[in-house]
Amino acid sequence: MDIILEMGIVALMGAAATVAGAAEDLETDVGSQSNPNSQVQLAPQMGKPHRLYNKAISGEAPAYGLWCSTAGVTAAVLLGVKASPIVAIALGSLVGAFLLGMFAIPAHLGRIASQKRYNQPIYLDILRTHVFPIMGHGYVAVFATLVLCYILHYMLLHPFTLPLLALIWGITLGAVGSSTGDVFYGAERHFQQHEFGTGLNAAFSGDVVRKAEAGLRSSIDNAWFCSKFGGPVTGLTFGLIVFLDNWRTTVFHPDLGYGWYAVGLGVLIVIVLIMLNFMLEKYARNTYGPYKTLEEVGEVSA
Amino acid sequence: MEVILLILLLMIGGILVTAAVHFVPVGGAPAAMAQTTGVGTGTTMLATGSGLTGLVSAGFMMESVGYDISNLPLVLASGAVGAMLMICITMLMGNIVYIFGVGVVPSSAKVKFDPITKLRQDLYVSKGTEGHGIPTVSFVSGTIGGLLGGIGGSLVYWTLLEINHNPAMSGIFAIGFFFLNAVIASYNIGGTIEGFHDPKFKRLPKAIVVSTVASLMCSIVAVFISTGGL
Numbered sequence: 001m002d003i004i005l006e007m008g009i010v011a012l013m014g015a016a017a018t019v020a021g022a023a024e025d026l027e028t029d030v031g032s033q034s035n036p037n038s039q040v041q042l043a044p045q046m047g048k049p050h051r052l053y054n055k056a057i058s059g060e061a062p063a064y065g066l067w068c069s070t071a072g073v074t075a076a077v078l079l080g081v082k083a084s085p086i087v088a089i090a091l092g093s094l095v096g097a098f099l100l101g102m103f104a105i106p107a108h109l110g111r112i113a114s115q116k117r118y119n120q121p122i123y124l125d126i127l128r129t130h131v132f133p134i135m136g137h138g139y140v141a142v143f144a145t146l147v148l149c150y151i152l153h154y155m156l157l158h159p160f161t162l163p164l165l166a167l168i169w170g171i172t173l174g175a176v177g178s179s180t181g182d183v184f185y186g187a188e189r190h191f192q193q194h195e196f197g198t199g200l201n202a203a204f205s206g207d208v209v210r211k212a213e214a215g216l217r218s219s220i221d222n223a224w225f226c227s228k229f230g231g232p233v234t235g236l237t238f239g240l241i242v243f244l245d246n247w248r249t250t251v252f253h254p255d256l257g258y259g260w261y262a263v264g265l266g267v268l269i270v271i272v273l274i275m276l277n278f279m280l281e282k283y284a285r286n287t288y289g290p291y292k293t294l295e296e297v298g299e300v301s302a
Numbered sequence: 303m304e305v306i307l308l309i310l311l312l313m314i315g316g317i318l319v320t321a322a323v324h325f326v327p328v329g330g331a332p333a334a335m336a337q338t339t340g341v342g343t344g345t346t347m348l349a350t351g352s353g354l355t356g357l358v359s360a361g362f363m364m365e366s367v368g369y370d371i372s373n374l375p376l377v378l379a380s381g382a383v384g385a386m387l388m389i390c391i392t393m394l395m396g397n398i399v400y401i402f403g404v405g406v407v408p409s410s411a412k413v414k415f416d417p418i419t420k421l422r423q424d425l426y427v428s429k430g431t432e433g434h435g436i437p438t439v440s441f442v443s444g445t446i447g448g449l450l451g452g453i454g455g456s457l458v459y460w461t462l463l464e465i466n467h468n469p470a471m472s473g474i475f476a477i478g479f480f481f482l483n484a485v486i487a488s489y490n491i492g493g494t495i496e497g498f499h500d501p502k503f504k505r506l507p508k509a510i511v512v513s514t515v516a517s518l519m520c521s522i523v524a525v526f527i528s529t530g531g532l
Binding site: 034035036038039059060061062152156157158159160161164165167168169171172174175176178179180181182183184186187188190191196197198199200201202203204205229230233234236237240241244245248249253254255259260262263266267269270273274276277278280281283284285288290291292293294297 | 330331332333334335336337341342343344346347348350351352354355357358359361362363364365366367373376379380383384386387388390391392393394395396397398399400401402403404405406407408419421422424425426427428429430431434435436437438441442445469470473474477
C-alpha cells in the first residue's frame with residue numbers, strides 16, 4: 001500500500017480511537033462505572049442519599065471487552081453474509097449498546113435496592129433519563145472501536161480476527177478510561193466542595209457533592225462537567241496509543257525490512273515520554289509547592 | 303519443536319507477565335480519588351491493557367516478517383515496545399489529570415526521596431493521603447513493567463502460534479495467560495503497588511513460584527487443547 005494512503009488510514013484509526021476514548025469516559029461518568037463509583041456507593045452509608053446513577057457492572061476493561069467483542073462478533077457475522085461494512089458495524093454496535101443497557105439497569109437497581117437500610121430511594125426518573133445516555137455514549141464508543149478494528153483487520157491486514165481485535169482494543173479502551181478520565185470524575189467532580197489542590201483526605205470518603213448549580217445533581221450533570229476535561233483527555237490517550245503504535249510501523253514498514261527501525265522509533269518515543277513526565281512533575285512541584293515545610297516535619301531546628 | 307520446550311517457553315512467558323505486573327504502579331480505587339500513588343485503576347486491568355496492546359503489535363510484526371525463529375527477537379521487541387507505549391502514554395496522561403484536573407503533585411509516600419531523581423517526596427504528599435500521581439520512579443517502574451509484560455505476552459503468542467498455526471486461537475490463549483498471571487500478581491500485592499521501590503515488591507519471589515505452577519498447568523492444557531486435542 002502507498003505510504004501516504006497508509007498514513008491517512010493510521011490517522012483515521014487515531015481519530016476513531018480518540019472519539020472512542022472520549023465517549024467511553026463520558027459513558028462511565030453518566031453511568032458511574034469503575035473505581036470512582038465506590039464513592040457513590042459509600043455516600044448513603046455516610047448519611048448522604050443522592051440522585052446519582054450507581055452501576056459499576058465490573059471493571060471498565062472487562063466490561064468494554066465484553067461490549068466490543070459482542071459487537072465485533074455480530075459485525076463479523078454480518079460481514080460474512082456480505083452485508084455492507086457500515087451496516088455491519090452499525091448493527092454490531094447497536095447489539096453492544098443494548099447489552100450495555102441490559103447490564104446497566106439491574107446493576108443500578110440491585111445496588112440501590114441494597115441500600116434501603118440507609119434510606120436511599122430508587123428514583124425511577126433517574127433510571128429512565130440515564131439509561132439512554134449510557135447506551136448512547138456506549139454506542140459511540142463501541143462503534144468507533146469497531147471502525148478502528150475493521151481498518152486494522154481489513155485494510156492493514158492484521159492477522160487477528162475482527163472479534164478478537166475488538167476484545168483486545170475494548171479491554172485497552174476500558175483500561176485507559178479507568179486510568180485517566182475517571183480520576184477527574186472521582187477526585188475532582190465528586191469533591192468540588194473542597195478547595196482545589198488541597199488533596200483529598202481519605203476521611204472525606206463518601207462525602208460526594210449532591211447539589212447541582214440548580215436543584216439536585218444527577219449523573220448527567222457529571223457527564224457535562226467531565227466532557228470539558230476528563231473525556232477529551234481519555235480520548236487523546238487512546239488516540240495517541242493507537243496512532244503512535246501503528247505510525248511507527250507505517251514509517252518503518254516491517255515488510256520492507258525496517259522492523260528494527262520501528263522498534264527503535266518506539267523506544268525513542270518512550271524515552272521522550274519519560275522526559276516529558278519528569279518535566280511535568282517538576283512543573284507541578286514548582287507551581288503548587290510543598291504541603292508541609294521542613295519545620296513541620298521536624299528537620300530544621302527553630 | 304519439542305513439546306517440553308514449548309511448555310517451557312509458555313511458562314517463561316507467564317512468569318514474565320507476573321513479574322511485569324509487580325512493576326506497574328497501580329493504586330486501585332484510592333488512586334482514582336488521588337489518595338494513593340499510582341494509576342487510578344486495577345492492577346489486572348492496566349497490565350492486561352498494556353500487554354494486549356503489545357500483543358497486537360507483536361501479531362502485526364509476525365505477520366509482516368514471518369514466523370521464522372530468527373525473527374523471534376524482533377517480534378518480542380515489537381510487543382515490548384507496544385506495551386511500553388501504551389503504559390507510558392496512559393501514565394503521562396494520568397499525571398496530566400492529577401496535576402491539572404485535581405491539582406496535586408505526583409509524589410510517593412513509600413520513599414522520602416525519589417531513588418531516580420533524588421527529589422524530596424514526603425513534603426508533597428497532601429494531608430490524609432498516601433501520595434498521588436505517578437512520580438518519576440513509578441513511571442520508570444511502569445515502563446519496565448510494560449517491557450516485561452510485552453515480551454511475556456509476545457512469547458506466549460509466538461509459542462502458541464508455533465503449536466497451532468492459528469493467530470486467533472493463539473491470541474485468545476495469550477489473553478488467558480495474561481489474565482491468569484496478572485490476577486496472581488494482583489493477589490500477591492494486595493491490589494496496589496507503587497513500583498519496584500515499594501516494600502511489597504519484595505513479595506515477587508512468592509508470585510513467581512505460584513506463576514510457575516499455574517503457567518505449567520495452563521501450558522499443558524494450551525499445548526493440547528489449542529491444537530484441537532491429543
